[in-house]
Amino acid sequence: MSAVQTVVRPRILLTVNGIPTPVTSYDAAFDATSGQPANASVTIPTPLPAHLSGALDEDAALNVPIEIKAGFEHEGLLTRFIGAIDKKSFTFDVNTQSATFTAYAQSSRLAWPEEVDLWFTGPIALHEIIRSLCSWRGMTLARIDDITDLSGNPIMLGGNPLIDDGRVPIPRRTSPLSWINRKCALFGYRAFDAPNGEYRVQRITGTPSQPAAFTFTQAVNVYDWSWSWDLAPMATYIRVDGPTYTDADGVQIPIISFPASVPGNPLLTPPGYRAVRESDKDLVSNALADAVRAAQEINQGSPSQAGTINTYGHNTLQPGDVVDVIAPGVEKTGRVWVTGLREYVDTPGGYNAAISCWASEGVVLPGGDDAEIIVVRTAPVHLGDETISWYAQPAPSGKEFVIPIVIPDEYTSIAISLLAHGCNSFLIGGANTDSKVSKIIVIQNGEEVGKAELPALPEEYEKRLSYNNIANWVRVRMPVPGRIEAGSAEIKLVSGEDTRLPVSTKFDDFEARDIQIELRGRVFPTLPTGGA
Amino acid sequence: MTIHLPETGFGTPGTQDFSRFTVHIQGSEDVYPDWNTPELVRTQQFAGGSSYMTQASGFGPSTLTLAIEFDTRADYVRLNRLRLAESTLRLIAGYTSHDGTKRHINGQDYEDYPNTLLLAVSQPQNRIGGAVECMATFQRAWDPRLQEVPQ
Numbered sequence: 001m002s003a004v005q006t007v008v009r010p011r012i013l014l015t016v017n018g019i020p021t022p023v024t025s026y027d028a029a030f031d032a033t034s035g036q037p038a039n040a041s042v043t044i045p046t047p048l049p050a051h052l053s054g055a056l057d058e059d060a061a062l063n064v065p066i067e068i069k070a071g072f073e074h075e076g077l078l079t080r081f082i083g084a085i086d087k088k089s090f091t092f093d094v095n096t097q098s099a100t101f102t103a104y105a106q107s108s109r110l111a112w113p114e115e116v117d118l119w120f121t122g123p124i125a126l127h128e129i130i131r132s133l134c135s136w137r138g139m140t141l142a143r144i145d146d147i148t149d150l151s152g153n154p155i156m157l158g159g160n161p162l163i164d165d166g167r168v169p170i171p172r173r174t175s176p177l178s179w180i181n182r183k184c185a186l187f188g189y190r191a192f193d194a195p196n197g198e199y200r201v202q203r204i205t206g207t208p209s210q211p212a213a214f215t216f217t218q219a220v221n222v223y224d225w226s227w228s229w230d231l232a233p234m235a236t237y238i239r240v241d242g243p244t245y246t247d248a249d250g251v252q253i254p255i256i257s258f259p260a261s262v263p264g265n266p267l268l269t270p271p272g273y274r275a276v277r278e279s280d281k282d283l284v285s286n287a288l289a290d291a292v293r294a295a296q297e298i299n300q301g302s303p304s305q306a307g308t309i310n311t312y313g314h315n316t317l318q319p320g321d322v323v324d325v326i327a328p329g330v331e332k333t334g335r336v337w338v339t340g341l342r343e344y345v346d347t348p349g350g351y352n353a354a355i356s357c358w359a360s361e362g363v364v365l366p367g368g369d370d371a372e373i374i375v376v377r378t379a380p381v382h383l384g385d386e387t388i389s390w391y392a393q394p395a396p397s398g399k400e401f402v403i404p405i406v407i408p409d410e411y412t413s414i415a416i417s418l419l420a421h422g423c424n425s426f427l428i429g430g431a432n433t434d435s436k437v438s439k440i441i442v443i444q445n446g447e448e449v450g451k452a453e454l455p456a457l458p459e460e461y462e463k464r465l466s467y468n469n470i471a472n473w474v475r476v477r478m479p480v481p482g483r484i485e486a487g488s489a490e491i492k493l494v495s496g497e498d499t500r501l502p503v504s505t506k507f508d509d510f511e512a513r514d515i516q517i518e519l520r521g522r523v524f525p526t527l528p529t530g531g532a
Numbered sequence: 533m534t535i536h537l538p539e540t541g542f543g544t545p546g547t548q549d550f551s552r553f554t555v556h557i558q559g560s561e562d563v564y565p566d567w568n569t570p571e572l573v574r575t576q577q578f579a580g581g582s583s584y585m586t587q588a589s590g591f592g593p594s595t596l597t598l599a600i601e602f603d604t605r606a607d608y609v610r611l612n613r614l615r616l617a618e619s620t621l622r623l624i625a626g627y628t629s630h631d632g633t634k635r636h637i638n639g640q641d642y643e644d645y646p647n648t649l650l651l652a653v654s655q656p657q658n659r660i661g662g663a664v665e666c667m668a669t670f671q672r673a674w675d676p677r678l679q680e681v682p683q
Contacts, residue, residue: 002582002583003582005584005586006583006584006585007588008588009589010587010589218578218580218581219578219580219581219583220578220581220583221578222579223579224579312576312587347589348573348574348587348589349587350587350589352576352587
């Protein structure tokens, strides 16, 4: 490879409140992964110019806008920081007097929390919430990409009427900045200040496929670099939990996403996998939980690889850009994300940068299903004490119907679902009259552990509806009452007796069919065995 | 060798604050000391190869150190009072590489260098009869790339 000499002339322009200001040095840091506002430190030669001097006003220069442009003479200057001065520091010793100003970029406007809850009516796209927050906090330069799952469907929060009335809350004393950072990271996005002054939200997931903005090549344009691979953050069995809510039938519905099967990985042997859990109460649907799991499986499913490139300043580079690295010296060649940027200018050092990079190579795994449906009986069963010709089963089978079941080790809710008609309904005095005598009873180890009334479904006795027509049946779904331990149990449908009726017809006649038991919350992916 | 010209000195020309002195030429009679203008550069190698980048930020302060003599102690005191102050350095024309403002005074050409800082005065030596010799270092900002080519 031939030797190349490149001579450049660094230039920097600092304006404070729009006024060009001499500067000795500047140092700015941008980080797309921490979510913290970007910051810049500028050292200004003394004596200070009038617009920065605090001789008359000690607060002079605080909360004042600054802009830094930097670059090389041949390519022109570009904006590399926009912010407001948050801190000024003067030192005075035997030899020197100096002044340093520290400024923060505009995402600092999202940092302070509100003292009241913020509510957004759902369903609402996550990116619309972020845009709204930016506008509300007066951020003029914000570029928020549409936030989608890996299939391109927008991430919609809220909209489940059974959770927070379908609304999306940002609780009081929660920093909007931390809320945004948390939500974006779940779905593989990052929110950060960019050197050109924008507040950016974009996807930074996996290994980028889009064209690279720049190529860094060993011995060509990199002073030095380092690269690392780390197993510690790696995870291959990711479970995502949303809230558990009660549906309209009173059944507890946990929102869970997990892989159906976890392939063994020799890098994690033993045991061949590593499990982590993510949870967030705003994941109000399985689709949202699945979207989070997919993003995290890509981001965490391989050794975490990160690098730092020390090079001269590149005044078009931003976090979120894609770069190619050709670095045999650190055994890395490939396309990666720029996740951080530190730029600094001083004399005689010039304009230089330390660029942080990252990529991952995880894969999305097919999802598992936490719900198990046990079909108990499809044929109708008639409970009661009366032969009724228009019933699907005119003669009653008895006054109880027992459903034996084996309860698995892990579940969070059990529900019974059936088609029925006529339960807890009697014709008394010519009118359909509700009752509460027919029940579901749960028995385990010979003891009753729970019971609940069946709903009242009008008998419609005088109409003599044909119950061979399934349209005349009603879907009943309700939680199985009581706390059931793992193991064998019995669920009984019981026809009760109403003392208002004659002895010959005092038991409640009703039919049930298509009886199913729904188990939820069972998370049992197939895990690797034997440590690999 | 000493160059005696009545108007060389430092201060505000034409005022009581102007300190007149003469310049000793030390060493070869044909060599007049010149301004020293350091380059502000940093070269960084690209690891793994022979290529590198040199960032040339510009030039540091130009300094000129002269051996000077004062006919009277009063002139030496006037110079001392201007230590660490910016004023005008007046030298014989054409003897340094900097472009000064040309003056023709009493049949002699001079060059004025305004905005010059008297950075240091050292090694004062008092002679019997009132003369004083010392070393004086002057500093000013100057970009050699903007220099006009002499005709």
